Amino acid sequence: MTDSSPDTWSVAGQTFTSRLIVGTGKYKDFAENAAALKASGAEIITVAVRRVNVSDPSQPMLTDHISPKDYTFLPNTAGCFTADEAVRTLRLAREAGGWDLVKLEVLGEAKTLYPDMRETLKATETLVAEGFKPMVYCVDDPIAAKQLEEAGAVAIMPLGAPIGSGLGIQNRVTIRLIVEGAGVPVLVDAGVGTASDAAIAMELGCDGVLMNTAIAEAKEPIRMAEAMKLAVQAGRHSYLAGRMGLRRYADPSSPLAGLI
């Protein structure tokens, strides 16, 4: 990387500078959410699709505080447990926003929120056939990742740990294998708890990191958003710089010659 060639990444033909994608859930209020987004430097944010409150139309709306003019909205299918529900949700999202770039997640069970890969693959195929550009949340399985890519996923987004757990990257080997085998961007989605987790994801060669709870549930979300921005940048630089080799024992940094 040189100063003259900015380090960007592209998904489905759109180019971005920030490698941090952040969610918009669990914040105290829209003002804090908006401030955290700004501090994170994110260009893409995830949003959910839900019924309007028919009995109270005066409730504040997300889009009144966070504008699709300022961020690329990535509608998700959180809470969907079948391919049919997920596809139905994203058809509505496309109508509400007009965007083809979406985040697909099809969950297998409520306790772990682990992805159901059979339904996820089925939904990916349907979405691609309908012209969507799905970025797909998945297990950290290099074979499943390949299958998603073959089905037309525009990005592979393996979990680092269960959604909302903050446990960090549990299996660096599988994340690295997915990165090495992928022809589309790979982003760790879910499991990041603190800044070092985000840096690890980037050091493994991921194109980006997606997170929500790690920022929203920090004691100071806006400061944590800034920390995550820096961690993603640090991890990316570290990956590009190429880390030193590991040694089993010490190797002095000061010369041995000339000792008194």
Added chain:
Amino acid sequence: MLKVIINGEDKRVSPGSVADMVRALGFQPEKLAVERNREIVPRSMLGEVMVADGDMFEIVHFVGGG
């Protein structure tokens, strides 16, 4: 009045277009997506598709999520 179901709730609405119904509920159609009897009503058609007795609607918008 027409009997319809909106987001799982029984409602009575005046005859008119889907856009009229959404406005009467207090929402701006351009901020929402509408599904009628499990089919998307394209935004460009909201003013033309007429509400029929027994219709089932889902009206959604974007909320915070990860």
